[in-house]
Amino acid sequence: MPAWPDVRADFPILHQQVxxxxxxxxxxxxxxxxxxxxxxALVRYYERDNSNVHRxxxxxxxxxxxxxxxxxxxxxxxxxxxxxAEVIFTRGTTESINVVAHSWGRAHLxxxxxxxxxxxxxxxxxxPWQQAAKASGATLRYVPVLGVNAEGGLDLAALDRLLxxxxxxxxxxxxSNTLGTVNPAAELCRRAxxxxxxxxxxxxxxxxHAPLDVQAIGCDFLAFSGHKMCGxxxxxxxxxxxxxxxxxxxxxxxxxxxxxxxxxxxxWKPAPERLEAGTPDIAGAIGxxxxxxxxxxLDRAAIRRHDGDLARLAYDQLSKLxxxxxxxxxxxxxxxxxFAFPDVHAHDVVTFADEDGIALRGGHHCxxxxxxxxxxxxxxxxxxxxxxxxxxxxxxxxxxxxTLKFFRG
Amino acid sequence: xxxxxxxxxxxxxxxxNRRPRNRGRLPTANRVAHGDNPSCGDQCDVYLQLDGxxxxxxxxxxxGCAISQASASLMTTxxxxxxxxxxxxxxxKFHEIVTTGKAPEEISDLAAxxxxxxxxxxxxxxxxxxxxxxxxLKGDAAPATTESHTD
Numbered sequence: 001m002p003a004w005p006d007v008r009a010d011f012p013i014l015h016q017q018v019x020x021x022x023x024x025x026x027x028x029x030x031x032x033x034x035x036x037x038x039x040x041a042l043v044r045y046y047e048r049d050n051s052n053v054h055r056x057x058x059x060x061x062x063x064x065x066x067x068x069x070x071x072x073x074x075x076x077x078x079x080x081x082x083x084x085a086e087v088i089f090t091r092g093t094t095e096s097i098n099v100v101a102h103s104w105g106r107a108h109l110x111x112x113x114x115x116x117x118x119x120x121x122x123x124x125x126x127x128p129w130q131q132a133a134k135a136s137g138a139t140l141r142y143v144p145v146l147g148v149n150a151e152g153g154l155d156l157a158a159l160d161r162l163l164x165x166x167x168x169x170x171x172x173x174x175x176s177n178t179l180g181t182v183n184p185a186a187e188l189c190r191r192a193x194x195x196x197x198x199x200x201x202x203x204x205x206x207x208x209h210a211p212l213d214v215q216a217i218g219c220d221f222l223a224f225s226g227h228k229m230c231g232x233x234x235x236x237x238x239x240x241x242x243x244x245x246x247x248x249x250x251x252x253x254x255x256x257x258x259x260x261x262x263x264x265x266x267x268w269k270p271a272p273e274r275l276e277a278g279t280p281d282i283a284g285a286i287g288x289x290x291x292x293x294x295x296x297x298l299d300r301a302a303i304r305r306h307d308g309d310l311a312r313l314a315y316d317q318l319s320k321l322x323x324x325x326x327x328x329x330x331x332x333x334x335x336x337x338x339f340a341f342p343d344v345h346a347h348d349v350v351t352f353a354d355e356d357g358i359a360l361r362g363g364h365h366c367x368x369x370x371x372x373x374x375x376x377x378x379x380x381x382x383x384x385x386x387x388x389x390x391x392x393x394x395x396x397x398x399x400x401x402x403t404l405k406f407f408r409g
Numbered sequence: 410x411x412x413x414x415x416x417x418x419x420x421x422x423x424x425x426n427r428r429p430r431n432r433g434r435l436p437t438a439n440r441v442a443h444g445d446n447p448s449c450g451d452q453c454d455v456y457l458q459l460d461g462x463x464x465x466x467x468x469x470x471x472x473g474c475a476i477s478q479a480s481a482s483l484m485t486t487x488x489x490x491x492x493x494x495x496x497x498x499x500x501x502k503f504h505e506i507v508t509t510g511k512a513p514e515e516i517s518d519l520a521a522x523x524x525x526x527x528x529x530x531x532x533x534x535x536x537x538x539x540x541x542x543x544x545x546l547k548g549d550a551a552p553a554t555t556e557s558h559t560d
Contacts, residue, residue, distance in 0.1 A: 019411065347449055347474035347534065348418075355414050364450040377450040377472045406410070407423070407475070 004306050007298065008387050010035040021357030024392045029177055029205060029336050029383030030361055031227045034291075038230055041290040045283045053282055054256060054273075068282050071289030072272065075237055078292040079222070080213040083242055088275045089285050092236035093204040094124040096223030097171070099238055099275065100200055101128035102251045104169070104221075108198075111137030114166040116197070118143040118154055118183075119373060120176045123366040125202040125223075129171055138168070149327050150179050150374060159191060167197045174206035178367040178379070179328030180311060180336045182206075189218040198244070204228055208295055209335055209385075210304040214239055226284060230386075231291035235284030238275070245271035252277040295386075303386055307335025310384040314393045321400060327379060336383035338365070344407045346378040352403040358396055416524030417531070418475065425479035430486050435468040440548060444471070444541030446533055451477045455485075455541040462492045464546075469538055476522075476531050481538025483518055493546045500539050507535045 008014050011033045016023050025033060045067065051060035053068045069084070076084040090096045109115065115129050119142045133140040143159050146152025154172075163170070170192040175182050189199045200221040206212060208229025214222055221244070226235040240248070250257055250268055254277040259267045268274040295303065314337045318324055327338040340346065346362030353360045361381045364371045371377060382396055435456035444453040451473030458466040467488050469481040484503075488496050503519050506512045510527065512520035525535045 345472075345474035345478075347451075347531075348476075351417070351528065351531070352414070355411060363448065368450065371450065377452065406418070407426075 004302070004389075005298075006389065007035075008389075010037070010294075011387050012036055012039070014387055018357040018359070019355050024356075024358040024395050026382040026384065026388065026392065026396060027359045027361050028385035028388075029228070029381065031233065032208065032230050032385050033387065034232070035230055035294050037294050038232065038287045038290050042232060042283050042287050045286050050283075052279055064282055067286050067289075068280070071285040074289035074292050075285075078212075078296070079207075079237075079239055080215050081239055082215060085270070085272050086214075086239055086242050086245060088238040088240065088245070088272045089280050090223075090236045090238050091234055091281070092225040092227070093202060093223045094128075094236075096221075096236055096238035097125055097200065097202065098128050099248075099251050100221050100223075100240075101132040103248045103275075104198065104244070105132035105136060107247075107249060108168060109133070109136035109138040112166065113138040113168045114164065115140045116143065116162055116167045116170045116192075117141075118172045119145040120150065120154070120179055120181060120367070120370055121171070121173055122177050122202060122204070123368070124204075125171050125173060125200070126369070129169075141167075143172070145179075145181075145370065145373070148374070149325060150181070150370070151327075151329050153181050153329060154183060154188075159188070163191055163195050163197065165195050167192070167195055169200060170197045171200040171202070173202040173204075174212075175209070175334035176328065177205050177336070178338050178365040178370060178381070180333035180338065181328050182332060182334055185217045185219065193218065205334055205336075208291070208303070209300070209307050211300045220244055226288040226291065229288075229291055230294055231288035232281075232284045235281045235288050237288075240271070242271065245275065248275065250274050250277065254278050256280075298386055306386065307384050308333060310388055310390065310393065311335045311337055313390060314382055314384070314396065317393055317397050318400070321397070321404065323404075327374070335385065336381055338379045338381045340376055340379045341404070344404060346380040348407065349380045349400065349403055352406070353396070353399045356395065356399040356402075358392075358399055360396075413524065413527045417528055419521045419524065421483070421518060421521040422475060422479040425482040426475040429469075429478060429482040431468040431489075432482065433468055433470055435466055437466060438468070440545040442541045442545035444537045444544070446473070446477070446537050449473070449534075451534060451537055453477065453481050453538045453541050455481070455538060455545050457542070457545045459546075462494075464488050464491050464493075464496065467542070469541075471538075473537065474531075474534050476525065477534040477537045480522060480535045481541075483521070484538050484542060487519065488542060496546060497543065500543060503539060504536065507532050 049063045051064040053065040073084040076087045144155040192199045198220045201219045203224040207224040222239040227233040257274045257277045325340045350360045350362035437458045438456035440457040453471035456468045467485045507525040510523045
């Protein structure tokens, strides 16, 4: 593997022992660890600038507002949005997708319409569309995933058949949190646009792991969470094209998003304020902006190489374990591997790995329909990020060998 | 391996996991209940042949971790021949074992699950089959779950 700077020193949490062993954190697809710079930014904000935004004329309020809006501009630059007003701060990916499902869905979906998703969606990009379809009378359809181990990715031939003029919206994940599949986002958006469908991308697994340019991709909406890209929990982003956001009726109403209120009614500000009712997560947004700085300093193209190299190394090493079933593509993949054994359950694997100080995830990964399709109830997932090193994959393999020996005798 | 892990995965548990007893659909069943652990996807169906108030025969089927499968297997060996009231009393003792690690003297095989109490996340694995069995006894149509359901 090419040289990669050891950035472990930037992450205070990594320097601890778990069950008497050095912590090997392989669960970044669930949440990434935080660099010192992000933690310091949160402390600095609360110690020095804490104040409410957009309302006050005093020094602290102006500082907080500048930092909050500065974070919005920073995130806009991070995803190459045309305008900072296209960045709406939310609680995370789930809320971002729900905003589109509620606000856009309520205004545009009607009986006879089709919402298209894929079989590899996380529940957060699946259940909101089920609910929106039920509420509107629209039909929800899925682009199939190919291969007994989902190694073939999305069925793009089926996509052409499914993308009829009835499709009003196409929601898909950029990188699958269970399979590691990298979907061709720009190509999918291009095809959807050809039938006039609005596109929604779940970028939770791609945002901090690769360069991302919403204009090059050509999506209408894109959702992600701060905590999966070294930022704080509780902050996320909904990107939307300005023309769509300004027409979006607010899902939540209240303070901060109104122009004028009387006892009979109210009028809304333009985006982004119209979609950010109430006091936002100011510290979270500021921390997210610092996370953008941190990842760009490392260079996201280099991060993509590093994560992908680790995932392929893990895939190759794990494929030597007897009886293992590896999901997703054998070639290019995002920074995670997901696997199952016929005779040892994921939860037992995770418990034994924890004993060795290794943090893995076992379960359905909020992907129950896909699991069912693959004839599985759970898998074990190891996911990689900037602080992981090849030696940690050796530790993972050794731990799995011990576990298999214990259960198989 | 640490003492805690050895305690969790005792021989009797490994044995029931490898060679589950009373596994599969029970053709003579007149009650069935489904158990779900939504956080991990574990599932367990429990089949009962009730003769009045007494469990004449019992089986389970499902998929899950070694703890959940061994627990359901061992449970079937313990519940055969018991009345509904006896089954509930036994569950209360089992629940105490997995939550406190303390087993009453008269309990033998079920004491193998005492090690679960040091792994709180695994208590619901150990009790999944029992929840399904108790629901089957009550004749509940709703699936047993280790967590509350929302639609």
